[in-house]
Amino acid sequence: MKNFSWHQMQENDLPEIDQIMQQTYPHLPEDIDCIRERVRLFPHGCHVLRQNDEETIFGYIISHPWENRSIPPLSSLLGALPFKAEVYYIHDIALLPEAQGVGAARAILEQLSQVARSLHINKFALVALDSAFEFWQARGFRVIHEQILKEKLRAYGANAHYMQRGVD
Template structure:
C-alpha cells in the first residue's frame, strides 16, 4: 500500500471506527461514547489511518496521558485526564489486514513519542492482547503483572 498517512480523528470518523473495532476486537466491545470522550479529552492522541488522504479508514489509534501503573477500565468514561500524568497510555490500536506490515504502526508510534516528549512524559503504557505480545515486545515494551491492573480488564 502506498501513500498512507495518519490524520487526527474527527467525530465524523466514529461510525467507521466502530465498524473496525467490531471487526478487529469482536470479543472486546467498547461503547463508542468512550471513544468519543477520549477524542474530546485529548484529540492529539487520536488518529485514523487513510490511504491517499481521502479513502476509507484502514486503522486507528487512541491514546492519552495517564497515571503510572494504572489503566482505565475498558469501556469506561474517564471524566478528565489526570493533572500530573506520568505515562503516555495507548488505549487502542487497530489496523485492518491490508494496513498491517506497511510501517503504519511504526509511523504513528513515532508521532506519539513526539507528543509524549512535548508533555515531558518518557514512559508508555498499554494493555496488549496475548496475540500482540511479540509485536509490542519488539518495540521495547515489557509485561507487568499486577493484580490491581488485572481487576480493571
C-alpha cells in the same frame, strides 16, 4: 509507509471506527461514546489511518496521558485526564489487514513520542492482548507484573499484559 498516512480523528470518523473496532475486537465491545470522549479530552492522541488521502479508514489509534501502572476501565468514560500524567497510554490501536506490515504502527509511535515528550512524559503504557503480545514486545514493550493490575487485566481476557517502554 507508502500510500498510507495518519490524520487527526474527527467526529464524523466515529461510525467507521466503530465498524473497525467490531471487526478487530469483537470480544471486547467498547461503547463509541467512550471513544468520542477520548477524542474530545485529547484530540492529539486520536488518529485515523488513510490510504492516498482517501476517505476510507484503514486503522485508528486512541491514546492519551494517564497515571502510571493504572488501566482505564474498558468501555467507561474517563471524565477527565489526570492532572499529573506519568505515562502516555495507548488505549487502542487497530489496523485492517490491508494496512498491516506497512510501518503504520512505527510511524504513529514516532509521532506520539513527540506528543509525549512535549508533555514531559517519558514512558508509553498499554494493555497487550494475547494476540498482540509479541508485536508489542518486538517494539520494546516489557511486561509490568503487579498484583494490583491483575484484576483490571481480566476484563481484557486471558493472557492480557500491562506493558511499558520508554518514549524514543
